[in-house]
Amino acid sequence: MKKTILALAALVLPLVAAHAQTVTKSPDGNLALTFQLAKGGVPTYSLDYKGRAVILPSRLGFYLARDKHASRGLRETDLLDGFSLKNEQTSTFDETWEPVWGETRTIRNHYNEYVATLSQPKEKREILIRFRVYDDGIGLRYEFPQQPELNYFLIKEERTEFALAGDHMAWWITADYDTQEYPIQQTRLSEIPARQKESFDKRGRLYQDGTNERQVDAVVWDNASMTPVESAVQTSLQMRSDDGLYINIHEAACINYATMHLELVGPTKFVSHLTPDATGLKGCMQTPCQTPWRTVMVSDDARDMLSSNLILNLNDPCALDDTSWIHPTKYCGVWWEMIVGKSSWNYTDQFPSVQLDNIDWMKATPNGRHGATNEKVRRYIDFAAENGLDQVLVEGWNVGWEDWANRWKRDVFDFQTPYPDFDLKALNDYAHSKGVKLLMHHETSSSAQNYERYLEKAYTLMNQYGYDAVKSGYVGDIIPRGDHHYSQSMNDHYLYCIKEAAKHHIMVNAHEATRPTGLCRTYPNLVGNESARGTEYEAFGGSNPDHTVILPFTRLQGGPMDYTPGILETQLNTWSDNTSYVRSTLVGQLALYVTLYSPLQMAADLPENYAKYMDAFQFIKDVACDWDDSRYLEAEPGDYVTVARKAKGTDNWFVGGKCDEQGHETALKLDFLDKGRKYEATIYADARDAHYKDNPKAYVITKKTVKAGQTLKLREAPGGGFAISLIAK
């Protein structure tokens, strides 16, 4: 399936004098990475772009922890200094590979590599630092060969510094060991600590976005697991320098390692801050092993931040032999009505708490608000079948929702037993008879221990009834108790589930799991994650209108997000008691299917709401979610994103534009279309007086025939956008 063009050259350099600098350039010569073993044998690196400093000399290394069983040979001395340069190696790599699904049909992986082998003579051990320099950024990682004096070690903290060259504007969320569901902040680097402090309310949550506290209380706060870290932010961190450089720090291929945060240790200098386990340790390592890649993307064109494949390229190739069962998926589901508060996940209100073994569900008194009923699921199946949607997610189908999150309760769900009003067999049969599949839901309530005990049975059940995708959830504090969502062991858990799912030909969409680092290249059955503030927050008081034009620069760097767009009835009080509203125009919601790339896209609103806007809903029916090509036409973090994508295996294009609360005007040049070919364009535009708050559902749909070379003038309302389908004639 994959076509590979490979050119590899390796050159072993002679031993070099201490303190010598080695410079590695990107293939296009714009990026220059300098490695130097500084005074005291301290490894450092720096990075320039077109002659301008991006990363000033920054240290590399590790603080190690002393093991209680130190007698077995573990040394507690650190991997920070006392190194000498034993060997250097450079090489070039150029390969073009085909992702199983993605934004483009092929991806070029082209870099120059530099590897420094460092020995620490006093401790008789050595490590490698590997740098890959691409046109769009760099990756660096540490490698630990198996060796007599370094078989096991404990990481107290990683010390990878990122000394930025200026006090850049930054788009960030606070570091937290357990959640990424924060509103994104925009400040200069030096302002991060003060803003972080100011924006936490007394109970530790950021609120400067006008969140409705009452609803957050009821729905979010009590379920949330939060462990914020002072003066630190999460990655991917997007920055912009005053002289127009776009810089992004993230990581790639985070496997058997804790998720990295960035801690400010100077006005503009970060150092890595890993997520600890229950004992406070940040890594339990066995050689041979390596860290994830630490990545720095850089360009003077913001669009390059979005088209970059740096993170995917730094991950290993696909590990699955057979990927024929993995497919892009558009789905609807029984979900939004629970989020909004109109119906419930739980079946009964009868019990003050629930022990699964002790309840006869057939005898329980229904609360009359249960969402996942046979009747309702049938309606969703009909809706999906009528509108070409592939699957129907049903949350709240299985027993246990009466009493599920943050109780330190281990046995919350069994992932197998449906509520009395959900007929597992009949509903799957019905769906299949209509060419639709159900999409499984496994809320773990973060009891990873419980989930692992049931995993094989749960996946087997899915196979039995014909499910091929699961949305999993990790709401609440982790069990094993004391562990965190982003620790080394929990990161291993998520990957364990992905690997086990692959054996069952199951696609995974894990919510509240660790934020992605490109693992979907290696395990393409990882078709989605949440790992950010998703659409649900529009029912919890709302997200800022600029939220969705920051996410592509930050959260989406590591992999697709199950953002669940498509809320056309943006004013929730028209059909529920919820006073929150979506901070987007109706057309803005359509645009998200193009601007927020994912192979898994939800049509998140209710069928009855779509019924009111069937002409607009047509775009959601038409839009693809797998692509042969993607062109980022305009981009500015927090302001606007415009992208054109070519649907996989077709000549049809879809264009989306999304903007913040300022609105945006664009002259869309159709020069990406095939020359000389005609396209039937359907343009979904905000009406002239549309506004995300006051007039969100005012839109105009225009059809016309267009061709390459033409320019379309488009006006995006405040909090609005546009969406265009271009069907080749």
Next chain:
Amino acid sequence: MKKTILALAALVLPLVAAHAQTVTKSPDGNLALTFQLAKGGVPTYSLDYKGRAVILPSRLGFYLARDKHASRGLRETDLLDGFSLKNEQTSTFDETWEPVWGETRTIRNHYNEYVATLSQPKEKREILIRFRVYDDGIGLRYEFPQQPELNYFLIKEERTEFALAGDHMAWWITADYDTQEYPIQQTRLSEIPARQKESFDKRGRLYQDGTNERQVDAVVWDNASMTPVESAVQTSLQMRSDDGLYINIHEAACINYATMHLELVGPTKFVSHLTPDATGLKGCMQTPCQTPWRTVMVSDDARDMLSSNLILNLNDPCALDDTSWIHPTKYCGVWWEMIVGKSSWNYTDQFPSVQLDNIDWMKATPNGRHGATNEKVRRYIDFAAENGLDQVLVEGWNVGWEDWANRWKRDVFDFQTPYPDFDLKALNDYAHSKGVKLLMHHETSSSAQNYERYLEKAYTLMNQYGYDAVKSGYVGDIIPRGDHHYSQSMNDHYLYCIKEAAKHHIMVNAHEATRPTGLCRTYPNLVGNESARGTEYEAFGGSNPDHTVILPFTRLQGGPMDYTPGILETQLNTWSDNTSYVRSTLVGQLALYVTLYSPLQMAADLPENYAKYMDAFQFIKDVACDWDDSRYLEAEPGDYVTVARKAKGTDNWFVGGKCDEQGHETALKLDFLDKGRKYEATIYADARDAHYKDNPKAYVITKKTVKAGQTLKLREAPGGGFAISLIAK
């Protein structure tokens, strides 16, 4: 199968005035338990035996921890005081039940019960304290009904006091969250803190028994997981008052709860000290629930400590529908030669560390010392078949032993892949052809997380090859990291394995797991535990000669121990480089098969060592390990134990006597034999000049015909004993 005689009477008492005392007596009237709600609404209890104080008034209750999600209704106020007596209930219970295996064919469960329902009006919640008063002791437990104001709570510490009435002599091991493998200390209660301090060497291990430090270094220390607790001891704690009362504190039915230690909070007053989880919490409770039973056994006859069934009676009846597959088992195995250091668990010395996925075991270089080879296992199978042993344990059969304990290494074993020189199918086929089974070994190296991932596959593999019993091991620090061997969650893990094993008709013998509390009544496939210093320590410097005449009073209260007796070649340097020696005479080793009750008994020595003493080995071949009756004839903790047992389903008796380093003389009255019947007695006695240290293998075997009414004069050497088989004619 079980014959039940049941008499139950319940009486609800009227509401009583505060501070009133309620006295509940044992069926024979000797024990008197007093419950009183003291000033301030503090629940207390006290206990008298034949009018002598055993437990002085002692408090009952709980310190609760505040939950981080306290907004969801959890109150952080404690369950210590402010109680009023809402209700009292008394009843009598009398039932005789049949254990699946045991020391006697039937067990009488006869008690008077008193239940106090206590309400804490300020917090609108209530708890129950349930007391059962038997002739041989009491049990008390807390019960928490489901109620609006008490659904979930976190235990900071349990406050169950045991105020002893005097400064008794005590046989104890130091409290430790992770191991029970300490030498047993004998001091007065008030001397515990000083002795504990003095006897810990600088690295935290008790050594006053003359342990050979070099060997402890090599074999034990680096593998051990140890977390000792100051001024605290483990249960079961055996005591003796100066006026001749024998008192024993333990617990029964420890399920979904942390193991209890006893902390000295006065010269002679203990308070409960639970094992914490990784966060320091000691219990995460969901109502309805209850604690384990806290037990106090008391008698003026030491033998009653050994014949008591208090712990079993306080456990629930058998939970398994079918127990036909559970059977007593005598086994030998490839084990002692590794413990002694002559051969190795691991197959190769080639790798400094091991990652299971990365090694081609077929290409690995054998170290030439591997124990579990096809050839050797066949020899053990032959030996078992020739001598009527049921099973052959093989340790070190599966890959991973190169690098297994205390590395914080999660994926240590896969419990499925044999070494290249162990043919799983051929060896099982060979064993079965000879009427023998192999006994599976699962060392988890305390990576419970890893074991649970493989559990179903591992048990399925056992079914596939015809294994029906597994010895599991928990050497090293627990993974999930930060957790402890005896925490609530690990106690749940052990029980989870037992329950899953039962589904596969597998018997479990778990080493280094939590010490038993009688769960084998409910789950009789739990046929053994280690949970104390076993025979292996005789190769690590030795255990005190009195060790095995304390264990029946302490460790064995909760259930059988896989002590692995039968080392006839007590001097290890006769066949190995190990300079340690067994602190017992050869005959003393035979006695242990009778004095240390277990339905699972190992003949732990090597076949070639048994070959040297085949006349003595005859007793190990003959002795039963399941019984219709047991008579404790003599007993004094730390001095001697003499017991006669009638083999199940036969008229044959076996008698064992074991003593400490002082030796012991006994006049054994054969009044337990059927009157008028003749028995062929084979008497295995220490020779006149035998001594555990200088002349351990001097023994005399005598045969004679005996009958009821006769008395046998027997002399046990220092560290010796005797063993007698009495075969009915």
